[in-house]
Amino acid sequence: MEAADLLTDALLERFRERAPRYDAENTFFTEDLADLKAAGYLRLFCAVDDGGSGAGMRQAAAAQRRLAAAAPATALGINMHLVWTAIAVLLRDRGDDSLGFILSEAAAGEVFAFGLSEPGNDAVLFDSTTAAEPGPDGSLTFTGTKIFTSLSPAWTRLGVFGKDSGAGVDGEGQLVHAFVPRGTPGVSIIEDWNPLGMRASQSNTTRLEGVRVPSGAIFRRLPVGPNADPFVFAVFAAFETLISAVYAGMADRALELSVEAARRRTSRVRGVSAAQDPVMRHRIAAGAMRVDALDAQLRAVTADLDAGTDHGPFWFAKLVGLKTAAVDTARGLTETGLQVSGGSGYAASSEIARLYRDALAGQFHPSNEDSAHNTVATAWLGPLES
Template sequence: MNLDPETVLPDELVERIRSRAPGYDERNEFFREDFDELVEAGYLKVFVPREAGGLGASLADVVRLQRRLAAAAPATALGINMHLVWTGVARVFRDRGDAALDFVLGDAAAGEVFSFGISEAGNDSVLFDSVTSADPEPGGGYRLTGTKVFTSLAPVWTRMGTFGKDTSGPEPALVYGFIRRDTPGWRHLDDWDTLGMRASQSCTTILDGVRVAPDRIVRRLPVGPNPDLLVFGIFAVFETLLAAVYTGIAERALALGVEAAHRRTSLKNGGRPYAKDPDVRWQLADAAMELDGVLPQLERVADDVDACVDRGPAWFPALSGLKHRATETARSVVDTAMRVGGGGGYFRSHELQRLYRDVLAGLYHPSDPESAHATVANALLGPLED
């Protein structure tokens, strides 16, 4: 049975979260009260099985929930997304009979909070290479040294999923594992002062020989594209939940555009509302049709991940294409809402100006537009090099 988003995130909670978003943004402050309420509501355990005290959600369930949360507070939804990515990947493993990440669900059930420490400045290979060094220790552990960027939930995470490259053997290997917050050898930079998504507090993290325990090493993979379940799981959940967040932004922006069209009146048209203006009607209808095209794609991808559908290599262009389409559509819909809403949306006090800034972050998440187009082109035409 599907979870009801309005039961998990009731209207009263959503409105409290929405009411706090402007202040967090203005103060460049982590969404502490939102986080505490979401923890209390069991939201961080949404992927945890019911028998372990969670909500037993599917990816399709969480897509609907994250759309609802993002429509209220995009930065809160984006920050929470990074915890949900790791717990969602653990769910992907569990559904496919692999117990390697069961400890992630167990830790989440116990209240641990996961951060996504994968992105590195200058590393456009993303999951397929790393500029962080992974130095092996006797007994199977590793020490990681490098810099991770856009590590959300900086003030509150207790576990960070991350990776680095071990060059000690005959062939380099990518080592994926989890560090604990109480392990020495890492620090955050106080550098999150951005155009949008400010409350996510996705600070840079410096890894300075931080230890990953042997029982928290989950994969050693060759450098380069790899069909391993971990790569698929990260890619599938990350791209799908990102698409959900930006779709939620678009849904809110469209609602604000419709509201503005009914509220604003035109002097030259005898005081009639802009909702009666054919040009405005066309603009909002066009935005609605754009958004309507994303929803079935988003739902189908999430359903297929949940159902363990084997799309083989076609999964990667499908996931890249979904993320690209959702973020670009969201930018277009927000832009239309700004036009329809009039000059009031340009003021700092207006919700639309914050959505306008927040939606731009979609440009920078993997897969970026260049990578997405290259992935789809390779699927259609074969690789560029013979």
């Protein structure tokens, strides 16, 4: 069974019906999550023998694209759990089973989330403003603030990282990654999520205040700054690809809504539908061409990840290029949908208006547009000379 087959038309329709309420009330997708759990969707990447689908990146991206077309914020929220399980699979397929426990725990019902993003930290994975103080027993105590913690109401395992300033080479510090179970003393969730879009993801701020993590829960130690550790590649590959799938699904739906609006609207002057208006036809055609191009790009990247294709230093350029294209396409198609829909589309309660607001969130996911262009330029031209 394809992973996307877990999402029946009836299930997706329920998600689509709930999405406006979640958005208007700024509430978490509790019912959607229950349905996704019941369908086995959180076990997409888990082995079939463990009750999962044994999905690869191609299958998971197709499923997320389908989910996002119905409920973008739900797709974005559940994406964070799927990214962690995808990281484990990408590493395993490349001979590193150090995160295999993620798949086992996901199969047992644990829900994973990201506590990595920090206010003002544009170094992303290569540095941290969170302090990780070592204890005499090998434990670490984390103190810092994490933002954009999607799945805040529901996660049971939070991936965090911080900097052990006294470790590493020449005292440069060491970045330490660990998982924190829900209920760990010192972890507090600040219910401050009131954004323009993607409201149901409930990506609240998380504070870590003296959070002790035993040595056995620490799964990676990396140097500060860019490095070639396979974990770094797996994080970027899983995150950028599955995020791209979410925005591709939004673009798909925006195109559908544009076509429906063009066929529904009638010119009072000409007495024909907007679908016969050359300007509207051009806009929709241009949007459809962008969706087709993104579709090919997403399929190519996911196929290469599943096949273990070695693109060397161009891998990161391909990943950030895909993410940039997906976000740009979603934003462009939702704007087209607003233009084709006319005044009715501008209502805050309309689906196309909600999609437009949701699409704007894409610019805040790493890598942003400027960073992506720097990555691609470095791949083709080499680093900037100092």
